[in-house]
Amino acid sequence: xxxxxxxxxxxxxxAAAILIRGGYVLLHRVxxxxxxxxxxxxxxxxxxATHAVAREMxxxxxxxxxxxxxxxxxxxxxxxxxxxxxxLGLYFAISVxxxxxxxxxxxxxxxxxxxxxxxxxxxxxxxxxxxxxxPAFLRxxxxxxxxxxxxxxxxG
Numbered sequence: 001x002x003x004x005x006x007x008x009x010x011x012x013x014x015a016a017a018i019l020i021r022g023g024y025v026l027l028h029r030v031x032x033x034x035x036x037x038x039x040x041x042x043x044x045x046x047x048x049a050t051h052a053v054a055r056e057m058x059x060x061x062x063x064x065x066x067x068x069x070x071x072x073x074x075x076x077x078x079x080x081x082x083x084x085x086x087x088l089g090l091y092f093a094i095s096v097x098x099x100x101x102x103x104x105x106x107x108x109x110x111x112x113x114x115x116x117x118x119x120x121x122x123x124x125x126x127x128x129x130x131x132x133x134x135p136a137f138l139r140x141x142x143x144x145x146x147x148x149x150x151x152x153x154x155x156g
Contacts, residue, residue, distance in 0.1 A: 001042035010080075014089045015052040016040030018071055018142070019096065024105045024122040025142050027133065028060075031117040035132040038091065039120065041113070049090045057094070060111035060118055063102050068093040074152045076135050089135070093146065 002013035016038040019026040027036040041056040043049050050067040057065040072091035079085065096102055102109055105122035112118060123131055128139045135154040 001044050003042050005083075008084060010083050010085045012085065012087045013043045013049075014040055014087055015043050015049040015056070016089055016091045017053050017057055017065065017067075017094045018091055019065075019094050019102075020125070020142075021103060021105065021122075023125050025125050025128070026102070026120060027123055027131070028111070028118050028120045030113075031119050035134055036121075036123075037134055038138065040089075040091075043090075050092060053092050053094060057096075060113055061102055061109065061120065062111075063096055063100050065094045065096050068095060070149050071146045072141070072150050072152055074135060074137075074154060077153075077155045078134075 004011055017040050018038060026039060028039045029036045039056060039060065040053055043052040053067050054065050057063045069092065070090060071093050072089070074089040074091060076087040076089055077085065078087070102120065109120040110117060111120055125143050128142055131139065133139050137152050137154050141150070141152075
């Protein structure tokens with residue numbers, strides 16, 4: 001994975017999925033965390049970001065997905081476990097087949113990442129302002145239409 005530490009920062013290249021169905025968007029969290037994020041993960045060296053998104057959906061949820069287009073390129077600066085992070089995130093619109101188990105918006109879906117249990121949940125887009133969702137710009141951005149690619153710099 002494209003992730004490394006320097007004396008000052010941890011850097012990650014992350015690819016994330018934006019899956020919208022009707023008025024809902026799919027978010028996930030590690031079961032023990034209190035905050036939500038978009039599904040996805042770190043890109044492997046030599047791997048295209050679109051392939052990383054599809055791989056993460058397959059590995060974590062057993063779901064086949066089609067990556068449609070890039071919506072956001074995000075420079076995300078934050079602190080985690082006392083260390084400053086610099087994350088470059090590529091956020092892609094995706095779709096899944098209508099008969100996929102994940103399209104049920106009325107229940108949580110469970111996935112795994114290594115030994116961590118993941119909770120996937122559908123949230124109403126118009127109610128994201130009340131959700132502890134990171135990066136924070138997503139609380140508003142996911143409520144809007146996506147006319148083209150946006151470059152976002154998120155600090156904190």
